[in-house]
Amino acid sequence: MARKIRISFPGDGASVTADLLEDDAPNTCEALWGLLPLRLKAIHDIWSGHQVLAHLDNKVVLEPENVLTYLPMPGDIFYYYRPAHYFRGAPYGRSESAEVGIVYDRDTRPQGPRGPEAVNLFANISSGRDQFAKACEDMIYRGQKELLIEKVE
């Protein structure tokens, strides 16, 4: 049985449960599981559509895995890493970044200035997505929110 994680916006009372995709992304799942619990600042993406991001410590550098997915489905959760100076320009291009991304609705494609980016798809939301999606979209209007990722044991 797949391990599960809970992702919450404590300020909104919205949370989801997600199944880790351990068969497709075993190394990413193991690495992320080992970091939990995580309390992060989430921010809405500005390139990719209906997607929010939370920045991890940049030391969390994982190899590409299960990266055929650059057309994710709503509910998909992924890990993404870019090295410093991967893109041109400040503030985003020059900085190294390790991130967890959550796709909350259709019409989403992880991407940056150069186009689509392949990401490590490692989990999928199995319950509670509707209310959680509203809390994600609300970030467009209200800005950043605190995000909590925990093990479900």
Place this chain on the structure above:
Amino acid sequence: MRKMLFELNGTKAVAEMLEDVVPKTCDAVWKILPVEGMSIHANWASREIMLHLAGDKILRLPAEGQLRRTTAPGDIVYFWRSPQMSRGKQLAYGAQFQRELSEFAIFYGEPAGGGLAAEDPPRTGRDSNLQVSTLFARFIDAPAEFLRKCEEIRHRGLQKLVVTRLEG
């Protein structure tokens, strides 16, 4: 060239209209000034904020000028999208924006790709005349503090933006 003043959260920037390139769009925009509203950050089009045109300020203009697929920092674009292009509802938009979009799109920083997703023809219907995207002005004086306030909308949420004629 006519100029517009943008005021955002205590900061100001000046843009010049591209009247020699898109005179009809510039005339139409000039007539509705001043406009104000809560500006919102883009979630497809990179470092861009938008100001929705509301009520009697809504513009429904035909395309003018060169077909354009990318943007640069400092570009200000008139954007219209047909109601049938939209899916679902945008939570915080006024009712009139839940289907149709009429807005200024303000590209404030680099990278301002602006087109890779926002101008994707299959997704937008641009090639079916269901969308108009006309570059009509560019910032000629946009202090760093103004650009930082644009960026802050992503972090803090909606902010009031006022656009007026700059005369004299």
